[in-house]
Amino acid sequence: MAQDGVTAAAHAPAPEGWQSFVSDWSSDKQTFHVPWGKAMMWIFLLSDTFIFTCFLTGYMNVRISSSVPWPNPSEVFALTFFGQSIPLILIAIMTFVLITSSGTMALAVNFGYRRDRARAASLMLITAAFGAVFVGMQAFEWTKLITEGVRPWTNPMGAEQFGAAFFMITGFHGLHVSAGVIYLTIIAMRIVNGFYERRGGNYEIVEIAGLYWHFVDLVWVFIFAVFYLW
Amino acid sequence: MAHVEGQQHPLKIYFWIWGLLFLLSAFSYGTDFLPDGYFRLGLILLFMLLKAGFIVAIFMHMAWERVALICAIIGPPTVLLVLIGLMAVEGDYTVLTRLDFFSEPPAPAGVEHH
Numbered sequence: 001m002a003q004d005g006v007t008a009a010a011h012a013p014a015p016e017g018w019q020s021f022v023s024d025w026s027s028d029k030q031t032f033h034v035p036w037g038k039a040m041m042w043i044f045l046l047s048d049t050f051i052f053t054c055f056l057t058g059y060m061n062v063r064i065s066s067s068v069p070w071p072n073p074s075e076v077f078a079l080t081f082f083g084q085s086i087p088l089i090l091i092a093i094m095t096f097v098l099i100t101s102s103g104t105m106a107l108a109v110n111f112g113y114r115r116d117r118a119r120a121a122s123l124m125l126i127t128a129a130f131g132a133v134f135v136g137m138q139a140f141e142w143t144k145l146i147t148e149g150v151r152p153w154t155n156p157m158g159a160e161q162f163g164a165a166f167f168m169i170t171g172f173h174g175l176h177v178s179a180g181v182i183y184l185t186i187i188a189m190r191i192v193n194g195f196y197e198r199r200g201g202n203y204e205i206v207e208i209a210g211l212y213w214h215f216v217d218l219v220w221v222f223i224f225a226v227f228y229l230w
Numbered sequence: 231m232a233h234v235e236g237q238q239h240p241l242k243i244y245f246w247i248w249g250l251l252f253l254l255s256a257f258s259y260g261t262d263f264l265p266d267g268y269f270r271l272g273l274i275l276l277f278m279l280l281k282a283g284f285i286v287a288i289f290m291h292m293a294w295e296r297v298a299l300i301c302a303i304i305g306p307p308t309v310l311l312v313l314i315g316l317m318a319v320e321g322d323y324t325v326l327t328r329l330d331f332f333s334e335p336p337a338p339a340g341v342e343h344h
Contacts, residue, residue: 032302039299042302043302046307058317060314064322065321067333095259099255106244106248210289214285214289218290224258224278225258229262230274
């Protein structure tokens with residue numbers, strides 16, 4: 001392939017200006033020897049990494065620079081069961097839900113490559129269901145904080161920036177989870193109705209969707225550590 | 231193409247990592263019951279990095295990818311460490327400035343302000 005590219009380039013007149021720009025980038029060269037969809041998903045996730053890091057770094061900066069005491073997340077997110085207050089329990093359950101969903105997604109990828117359509121699709125739907133549970137718990141958490149008077153610009157427990165950081169970071173992550181639930185459901189439906197069988201039985205898409213889902217779990221690992229535990 | 235068959239690995243490794251992630255999450259949650267301080271913060275960051283590493287390496291198959299892709303994806307975010315470092319220093323400076331200028335008790339009348 002490289003040989004053909006060289007000879008073709010030698011015979012064709014050398015392009016100039018924007019033509020040369022296009023020909024340089026589109027010539028017969030390939031850097032990433034993986035399916036293009038996978039490379040593109042990784043590059044998208046790389047850009048998302050920068051967005052989430054900017055949010056978390058901004059949060060770190062306002063938290064360090066605030067001279068007003070920061071609310072203690074361990075108490076803010078405590079729930080009372082049977083008269084006993086358990087610190088951070090809701091967030092811990094959300095963490096376990098998301099990790100469970102990551103496990104089912106990893107299995108779905110494996111069954112996808114074995115062309116075990118029934119198992120791959122049902123594992124993806126289970127993953128999406130865990131994601132929906134996670135978003136539901138997040139809605140509960142938001143409702144609880146809003147009724148307690150927390151707003152993006154103020155909160156009764158201490159530094160105002162707590163509200164801004166909380167709604168911004170968890171909201172953006174929750175949007176990612178919601179989008180993932182829809183994405184996984186669509187791919188699972190297509191596996192069931194034979195969409196990929198008609199296209200040569202290639203189930204790379206399960207791994208690509210899996211990359212997105214694991215990334216959502218990965219971001220939660222960082223949010224859990226720096227926002228809820230710190 | 232070396233990866234036409236895609237990423238296929240024995241199921242056993244996924245179950246191992248799954249269990250390990252559960253265990254590490256339990257440890258993470260456990261740090262909430264420790265007294266505040268650098269020891270606790272260190273443990274939080276340690277468990278965070280271990281979990282993130284296992285998810286990226288095994289669940290996202292980065293450990294078996296080609297070096298060109300690994301470098302392209304893992305390399306750029308390392309510059310973010312510089313941003314994090316700068317913002318931490320900047321935050322310290324801001325809070326010290328705020329404490330210096332906003333927390334001072336009002337100077338009694340007649341006393342020279344410095």
